[in-house]
Amino acid sequence: MHIVDKLFYLRFFAPILLIQSYFYKIQRQIHDIITDLALISTKSRELTAENDRFSAFLKSNAILGLDQKVQLLNHQISEKVDCQQCGNCCKTLMIVVSDEEANAVAKVLDQKRQQFDEQYVEKGSHGLMIMNAMPCHFLKDNSCTIYLNRFEGCREFPALHLPGFQKRIFTHLMHYERCPIIFNVIEQLKIDVHFEKDPS
Ligand code: SF4
Numbered sequence: 001m002h003i004v005d006k007l008f009y010l011r012f013f014a015p016i017l018l019i020q021s022y023f024y025k026i027q028r029q030i031h032d033i034i035t036d037l038a039l040i041s042t043k044s045r046e047l048t049a050e051n052d053r054f055s056a057f058l059k060s061n062a063i064l065g066l067d068q069k070v071q072l073l074n075h076q077i078s079e080k081v082d083c084q085q086c087g088n089c090c091k092t093l094m095i096v097v098s099d100e101e102a103n104a105v106a107k108v109l110d111q112k113r114q115q116f117d118e119q120y121v122e123k124g125s126h127g128l129m130i131m132n133a134m135p136c137h138f139l140k141d142n143s144c145t146i147y148l149n150r151f152e153g154c155r156e157f158p159a160l161h162l163p164g165f166q167k168r169i170f171t172h173l174m175h176y177e178r179c180p181i182i183f184n185v186i187e188q189l190k191i192d193v194h195f196e197k198d199p200s
């Protein structure tokens with residue numbers, strides 16, 4: 001593009017793009033976040049059939065920019081949910097522990113690896129290790145006491161920042177009742193993609 005054309009483009013189109021993005025942000029403001037786990041649990045039971053329909057809807061419709069919509073919602077909703085007040089994933093998830101992670105945490109705790117294994121993990125078939133207690137041993141006052149060395153599953157959850165939401169909707173719906181971030185992202189997403197909710 002010639003420099004004169006570039007200047008023309010910037011002068012006339014840049015303000016339009018800025019205005020569009022401003023209105024997009026206004027439109028995308030999130031209200032009515034629900035964080036009460038008891039209420040989420042009730043709603044989850046009520047919305048089981050609707051969520052099955054939503055899962056089928058997402059699988060049969062290629063929604064343009066679905067991952068970006070989910071990632072933006074995740075960002076906006078995570079800012080409004082206080083994980084330290086909630087801690088529900090640390091209380092209810094089965095955490096997988098790799099060999100390297102076990103070594104790292106044992107070192108931080110100043111334990112021999114054997115002692116760590118006996119105290120904290122259970123070994124399943126195929127050598128898979130999982131934490132042997134729920135809530136997690138390392139949760140104290142709703143905070144993780146090994147935060148810098150927490151396990152990969154802990155770092156990733158609720159995994160809404162990852163691509164491929166359409167393929168993972170089943171997994172997210174499994175955690176819909178457990179995690180207020182997932183619950184609110186999915187409820188807001190239904191609105192954003194013009195999914196027809198069941199009459200309430
Ligand atoms: S290791 Fe920390 S982040 Fe992971 S489940 Fe336990 S308390 Fe939660």
Ligand code: SF4
Pocket residue numbers: 081082083084086087088089090157158178179180181182
């Ligand atoms: S990630 Fe979800 S379940 Fe875990 S503490 Fe945050 S809101 Fe609660």
